[in-house]
Amino acid sequence: MNTYDTDVVVIGAGPVGLTLANLLGARGQAATVLEARHELIDYPRGVGLDDESIRTLVTAGLWEKVRPFTVPHHVVRLVNGRGQVLATNDPHTQEFGHPRKHGFIQPLVDRELATGLSRFPKTALHYGHRVVGIEDHGDRVVVGAERLDPDGNAVETVSFTARYAVGCEGGGSFTRKWMGVGFEGRSPSTRWVVIDVENDPVGTPSVYLGADPRRPYVSIGLPQGVRRWEFMLHDDEPTELADDPAFMRSLLARHVPDPAALHIINQRTFTHHGRVATDFRKGRVFIAGDAAHLMPVWLGQGWNSGIRDATNLAWKLTAVLRGEAGESLLDTYTAERRKHASDMIDVNMAAGTVMKMGHLGGRLRDVSAAALNLVPKWKSYFTELRFKPMPRYTTGVVVDQVTLTAGRADAGFRRGRLAPFTDSAGGTSPVGLQFIQPRVSTADAADTLLDEVIGDWWTLATWGTDPTAYLSAADLDLVRRHRVRLVSFMPEPQRAWAEKRHADSPAPVTVVGDLTGALKDWFDLRACGLVILRPDRFVAAASLAAQAPRALAAVATAASLTREGDRG
Incomplete structure (x- = not known):
């Protein structure tokens, strides 16, 4: 039997590596971070923090520590050479529980991420360790590192044996080069x-x-x-x-x-750079953040894109390490994250082109912007940040809403297949998108954010009904094995009634009162009465309540979840 020094070796103590290690630690896994420098980078780099990233920091238990180094609701104005405002990015939506954009001081935030590792007995951060070798033995990975003195001289070579390794060491990534994958795109000379x-x-x-x-x-x-x-x-x-x-x-x-x-x-x-690796995984070795993709700074998405990588990879590594999912779950990491990173690079490159226009192009841009601002629909396109591509996973741990087949999910409905619901839903499926986070109440918590009551693992939730109503004994066994939280969303006035009703349910049910009506509106505009949420709060499946067994089985297939009696 192999002896492991840690579950995951994380190479690089930047924000992505530190966030990944914190998420693993918070879920009980062992992680060792190796950093070549003798201290964190102390100069500011990233300045924009998205609401999606805040949701991740809450999961890691670090948001309250990080919050003092942020300013909420960062408004962005595009102005021309005369100071005329061409477009304003001022989103007021808080669909994920927090203002859409924050300004922040990265070195201070990174420091809190590093300090946060001390909370977990099985996580460690080693400064002055420069990785010089990686060996993938099929059932384990061995990472070799030079231990450096304060002057940067190698003192000795040490090795760490782990189940997996993740390179988060930036654009010049040793890990990516060891993997031998391409790094496609371009680096403008500007x-x-x-x-x-x-x-x-x-x-x-x-x-x-x-x-x-x-x-x-x-x-x-x-x-x-x-x-x-x-x-x-x-x-x-x-x-x-x-x-x-x-x-x-x-x-x-x-x-x-x-x-x-x-x-x-x-x-x-x-x-500026605009590059993305052709693959984010090779065997037991992964890359994340700038090691996997580089993007221009215009929309403040370099830091946030890396945090999305860590969020996606952390729960999948955890599930496999716990023996709750098969290795094939890890294949979905590249499938889900690469396309969104590439899309984000494209929109950042386009923003840079708008910024750098010369005198003639600038005059045409200014005239066009003035005309677009006269049309409310187009003005809101910029104001509400609708041009920013939100992550939508169409392959991976998703289930098609129409066919309930695992592994792929069309964004739209095929006409007539879900009548009479298609018209009210606008023809768009929520599968593969992040679920909303409104304020809710339960028997134990009043007026709190949804994530605080559903936890950070799997959730099966219905609107207005009993989530166990259509589940068989075998289904409930799967729910118990994978700690799926069963949730009944209710209008707040009905919560007390529902709590009494579910007292005798065959499995524990958390009744969540919809304080603001946001949950009712969400289900009202989508052709589903049931959702299955992944640990990263993305919608894995959406269906009618009576389709619960098929939806659950399809999610188990898409995520390679183990069943009773499976090995590992």
């Missing part, structure tokens, strides 16, 4: 200078994307009084200009009255 200052001399709280043909720029208000500027360097300007104080003052002169008086806390030059 360079940008980033300047962070204390005691924000502007004082406005949000974000301005300056589509100025003379020199595109970004101006961002961040927590703790920090202001960030980003300026594009022209092709004929050498990178070394960024080290010239006079040049830097000239960049800032149009934005502040006295550039020389600013207290600069960070200054760097970077190049």
